[in-house]
Amino acid sequence: MTLPVLKAADFASTQEVRWCPGCGDYSILAQMKKVLPELGVPREKIVFISGIGCSSRFPYYMNTYGMHSIHGRAPTFATGLKSTRPDLMVWVITGDGDALSIGGNHFIHMLRRNLDINVVLFNNRIYGLTKGQYSPTSSEGQITKSTPMGAIDHPLSPLSVALGAEATFVARSIDAYVTHLGETLRRAAEHKGTSLVEVYQNCNVFNDGAMAYAQEKSQRADNVIELEHGKPLIFGKDRDKGIRLVGSHLEVVSLADTAIDDLLIHDERAANPSIQMMLARMRYPEMPEPIGVLRAVAGVPTYDDQINHQVELAKAKHGIGDLQALVSGGDTWVVK
Amino acid sequence: MTKILSESGNGKNIHTVSGITVRLCGDSGDGMQLLGTQLTNTSALAGNDVATFPDFPAEIRAPRGTRAGVSGFQVQFASEEIFTPGDLLDALVVMNPAAMVTNLGDLRKGGILIANEDGFNDKEFKLAKVDSNPLEADVIEQSYRLFKVPMTKLTRDAVSELGLSNKESERCKNFFAMGLVYWLFGRSLEPTLRFIDDKFGKKLPDVARANAAALQAGWSYGETTEAFGLSYQVEAAPLSPGTYRNIMGNQALAWGLVAASSLSGKELFYSTYPITPASDVLHELTRYKNFGVRTFQAEDEIAACGAAIGAAFGGGMGVTASSGPGIALKGEAMGLGVMLELPMIVINVQRGGPSTGLPTKTEQSDLLQAMFGRNGEAPLPILAPQSPGDCFAIAIEAWRIAVECMTPVMILSDGYIANGSEPWKIPDMTQHPRINVVHPDGADPEEPFMPYARDENLARPWAIPGTPGLMHRVGGLEKEDRTGNISYDPANHQHMVDTRARKIDEIADRIPPQEVLGHDSGDILIVSWGGTYGACHTAVRRCQKAGISVSHAHLRYLNPLPSNLGDLLSAFKTVVVPELNTGQLRMLLRAKYLVDCAGFNKVQGKPFSVHELIDEIKAQAEALQNEAVHHRAG
Numbered sequence: 025m026t027l028p029v030l031k032a033a034d035f036a037s038t039q040e041v042r043w044c045p046g047c048g049d050y051s052i053l054a055q056m057k058k059v060l061p062e063l064g065v066p067r068e069k070i071v072f073i074s075g076i077g078c079s080s081r082f083p084y085y086m087n088t089y090g091m092h093s094i095h096g097r098a099p100t101f102a103t104g105l106k107s108t109r110p111d112l113m114v115w116v117i118t119g120d121g122d123a124l125s126i127g128g129n130h131f132i133h134m135l136r137r138n139l140d141i142n143v144v145l146f147n148n149r150i151y152g153l154t155k156g157q158y159s160p161t162s163s164e165g166q167i168t169k170s171t172p173m174g175a176i177d178h179p180l181s182p183l184s185v186a187l188g189a190e191a192t193f194v195a196r197s198i199d200a201y202v203t204h205l206g207e208t209l210r211r212a213a214e215h216k217g218t219s220l221v222e223v224y225q226n227c228n229v230f231n232d233g234a235m236a237y238a239q240e241k242s243q244r245a246d247n248v249i250e251l252e253h254g255k256p257l258i259f260g261k262d263r264d265k266g267i268r269l270v271g272s273h274l275e276v277v278s279l280a281d282t283a284i285d286d287l288l289i290h291d292e293r294a295a296n297p298s299i300q301m302m303l304a305r306m307r308y309p310e311m312p313e314p315i316g317v318l319r320a321v322a323g324v325p326t327y328d329d330q331i332n333h334q335v336e337l338a339k340a341k342h343g344i345g346d347l348q349a350l351v352s353g354g355d356t357w358v359v360k
Numbered sequence: 361m362t363k364i365l366s367e368s369g370n371g372k373n374i375h376t377v378s379g380i381t382v383r384l385c386g387d388s389g390d391g392m393q394l395l396g397t398q399l400t401n402t403s404a405l406a407g408n409d410v411a412t413f414p415d416f417p418a419e420i421r422a423p424r425g426t427r428a429g430v431s432g433f434q435v436q437f438a439s440e441e442i443f444t445p446g447d448l449l450d451a452l453v454v455m456n457p458a459a460m461v462t463n464l465g466d467l468r469k470g471g472i473l474i475a476n477e478d479g480f481n482d483k484e485f486k487l488a489k490v491d492s493n494p495l496e497a498d499v500i501e502q503s504y505r506l507f508k509v510p511m512t513k514l515t516r517d518a519v520s521e522l523g524l525s526n527k528e529s530e531r532c533k534n535f536f537a538m539g540l541v542y543w544l545f546g547r548s549l550e551p552t553l554r555f556i557d558d559k560f561g562k563k564l565p566d567v568a569r570a571n572a573a574a575l576q577a578g579w580s581y582g583e584t585t586e587a588f589g590l591s592y593q594v595e596a597a598p599l600s601p602g603t604y605r606n607i608m609g610n611q612a613l614a615w616g617l618v619a620a621s622s623l624s625g626k627e628l629f630y631s632t633y634p635i636t637p638a639s640d641v642l643h644e645l646t647r648y649k650n651f652g653v654r655t656f657q658a659e660d661e662i663a664a665c666g667a668a669i670g671a672a673f674g675g676g677m678g679v680t681a682s683s684g685p686g687i688a689l690k691g692e693a694m695g696l697g698v699m700l701e702l703p704m705i706v707i708n709v710q711r712g713g714p715s716t717g718l719p720t721k722t723e724q725s726d727l728l729q730a731m732f733g734r735n736g737e738a739p740l741p742i743l744a745p746q747s748p749g750d751c752f753a754i755a756i757e758a759w760r761i762a763v764e765c766m767t768p769v770m771i772l773s774d775g776y777i778a779n780g781s782e783p784w785k786i787p788d789m790t791q792h793p794r795i796n797v798v799h800p801d802g803a804d805p806e807e808p809f810m811p812y813a814r815d816e817n818l819a820r821p822w823a824i825p826g827t828p829g830l831m832h833r834v835g836g837l838e839k840e841d842r843t844g845n846i847s848y849d850p851a852n853h854q855h856m857v858d859t860r861a862r863k864i865d866e867i868a869d870r871i872p873p874q875e876v877l878g879h880d881s882g883d884i885l886i887v888s889w890g891g892t893y894g895a896c897h898t899a900v901r902r903c904q905k906a907g908i909s910v911s912h913a914h915l916r917y918l919n920p921l922p923s924n925l926g927d928l929l930s931a932f933k934t935v936v937v938p939e940l941n942t943g944q945l946r947m948l949l950r951a952k953y954l955v956d957c958a959g960f961n962k963v964q965g966k967p968f969s970v971h972e973l974i975d976e977i978k979a980q981a982e983a984l985q986n987e988a989v990h991h992r993a994g
Binding site for chain 2: 133
């Protein structure tokens with residue numbers, strides 16, 4: 025039997041999409057619907073699990089199984105589901121507040137366990153659903169409803185956190201850069217292990233243009249560097265700039281006076297994440313910010329494989345459990 | 361030593377008694393819990409009815425020799441049916457002065473006091489904050505039968521040939537004490553020798569030999585020294601026919617979950633975060649992976665609850681467990697479970713609160729948390745086991761209700777039940793009714809799937825991912841009736857809140873009516889729940905024998921309450937609700953039935969003693985009598 029060929033429209037649910045007009049979330053939804061049919065996984069085998077926030081309405085708009093859970097906890101539901109149903113493709117949809125603030129603990133533990141699930145983190149650097157408070161990724165000094173004199177927190181980088189938690193797949197893309205986004209989601213889906221994709225997503229109501237340097241096509245080439253495995257790090261509208269590793273730090277060099285051979289070659293498969301961490305720490309405006317796959321390490325056992333493997337091992341070693349033998353075992357005595 | 365049944369001659373002086381209550385006390389590193397468990401198992405194997413009460417500090421090794429560091433294990437074994445570990449002690453074994461001064465008050469006058477003489481020295485007196493040797497106080501010799509035994513020295517002598525260090529030798533002294541206690545109460549050494557061999561035989565043969573030697577030496581000490589003059593014997597108890605084993609509460613809970621899993625054909629996903637006194641359920645379940653049990657030690661309590669819900673969404677048997685503080689953390693996720701209408705079990709092995717409270721002590725103060733500890737109108741069924749063995753049945757019943765009604769179900773155990781043990785009649789699981797689980801298969805492609813349509817129990821269909829045609833989304837936002845789509849419609853919200861409540865309330869029609877010990881009307885009704893069953897049952901039985909008009913209703917279903925409970929409460933002149941809290945069930949009963957229940961409450965981290973309940977029942981009976989006299993006089 026051949027599987028029916030699905031189209032993007034087959035993944036649309038009957039629910040009206042209720043994000044603000046012009047929100048970056050629309051683009052991510054569109055790319056997800058476009059990528060899923062290419063993966064050949066039947067819709068009923070796909071589950072989207074989200075937390076709370078604008079991004080987390082996502083599951084309602086997909087014609088798959090879905091759960092809109094509670095704030096910050098989507099990874100926990102995904103963990104229980106994937107551990108018991110490894111046959112399913114599980115996506116976690118989260119945001120910067122959901123994953124990094126209230127759900128920070130679950131976020132790191134999900135990554136270190138390396139469940140075979142995919143996580144898309146919509147980063148708009150603001151709390152949208154609660155109408156405009158600063159988030160853990162908001163800039164220092166940012167004026168928001170809850171920080172009229174400027175935010176005094178130091179922002180958190182989801183990519184650094186993920187690398188610190190020993191994640192096996194770490195990537196970043198941009199809502200407006202649709203081809204790149206689609207390709208990055210596809211790579212994430214294909215990775216065995218927890219895949220994290222941070223997506224720069226514009227909140228045009230509460231934080232409009234916060235990442236325009238990366239989202240605007242006119243500015244992107246100079247402010248963003250597209251990573252490709254095995255290729256030197258080159259960027260700029262005229263592809264005339266590169267990144268070089270000097271001692272223990274990275275610097276921007278002009279190709280006018282530096283040979284391409286001297287540039288850093290991107291190695292997404294390096295087991296040691298040190299240089300990937302350096303890339304994650306590159307921040308605008310001092311440095312171009314990397315997009316694409318920073319890290320993709322294959323062969324690390326997944327939690328769902330292991331938990332189920334132990335069950336199989338135990339069954340092979342002790343035989344399938346016999347309830348009557350369990351309750352009757354050990355020291356007993358008979359009353360006549 | 362309820363009563364001496366016979367005294368035998370033939371050279372040996374053996375009294376046959378109907379029951380013995382003994383407490384073994386020492387430093388928390390002295391191995392008292394092990395001694396207690398062994399004595400319990402051995403007594404159970406001898407056919408006695410047994411009931412236990414382990415009592416230990418929250419610190420793993422509290423400061424040595426201090427009063428705070430005393431660890432105790434109380435066991436009653438009897439030739440008649442018993443329901444509590446006993447009130448007053450017939451015998452007390454103490455390994456140091458701190459153990460003696462903190463426990464002596466519970467030893468009955470004329471009771472046996474066995475002290476490890478070597479543990480009584482100046483250094484230990486200082487640690488226990490006593491001015492002089494408490495063994496030498498005049499009152500001790502006058503009030504008790506005191507036996508001073510140099511256990512540390514005798515143990516060292518007994519194992520001297522095995523080449524152990526002094527420290528290692530001394531560590532065997534709990535086995536010496538065990539041997540002596542076994543001789544005193546006519547227990548067989550066999551089960552414990554078997555235990556030693558199983559536990560140490562292969563890995564640490566020297567330790568095995570030393571412990572066995574110490575055990576034998578203790579027994580021989582009792583047999584050969586004439587100091588004791590007298591030993592005791594407790595015949596087998598007339599339990600109902602069957603094969604028995606000794607079982608602890610947390611163990612029974614774990615086995616009950618495995619049984620429920622097997623009876624429903626659903627593999628168990630047990631997700632939890634370590635917390636006293638619930639962790640032993642996790643430890644036990646990790647051993648049953650071959651039953652398809654997956655255990656998940658989550659990063660926190662919230663994750664543990666979330667993962668159980670995730671497993672339930674996928675069609676698994678999701679169970680999470682904790683104690684009060686952890687349940688507080690799970691609250692939001694439990695509310696989601698109520699909203700998603702997925703089956704799962706949440707276990708609370710209660711301990712003293714509030715906050716961190718008394719981690720190793722028992723209390724029943726989380727009933728209102730279980731009832732109301734979530735935002736919004738979020739009712740769920742609540743069951744409470746009444747004894748260690750009952751945990752097995754309650755776990756199965758909880759899963760049956762969860763599946764039948766598509767709802768999270770809460771089990772309220774407590775520290776007393778969790779760590780206590782009793783003889784348990786081994787059930788024939790092949791005859792046990794199965795738990796029926798149905799997942800819709802999406803056979804009808806014409807009809808759109810309605811994830812929030814309901815059956816006769818008001819349960820929605822448990823449609824699981826992987827089923828073609830049934831793709832649907834669930835979430836914490838209020839949903840439209842039948843379709844499950846997000847809805848903010850006022851009338852729909854009213855309908856959904858009412859329906860979720862009705863679904864739980866109507867369980868009352870399908871559970872057994874409340875049973876009563878004694879007449880179903882009269883002067884006094886004792887209403888209890890959870891781990892106080894044994895003490896209340898024993899107190900009521902004794903008062904009934906003394907001619908008092910008193911009955912006992914022990915609730916295993918706390919939400920919904922049994923449908924006949926209201927009528928029952930109003931059939932008595934006085935209703936008394938003894939609880940190890942400040943009156944939580946009483947508040948619920950008063951609110952629901954407008955019946956003026958009296959409370960009998962204690963929050964000392966300790967279970968009720970039978971005699972304090974008897975005193976209360978007698979006082980209530982007297983009050984009724986005075987009222988009647990007053991009435992006639994008026």
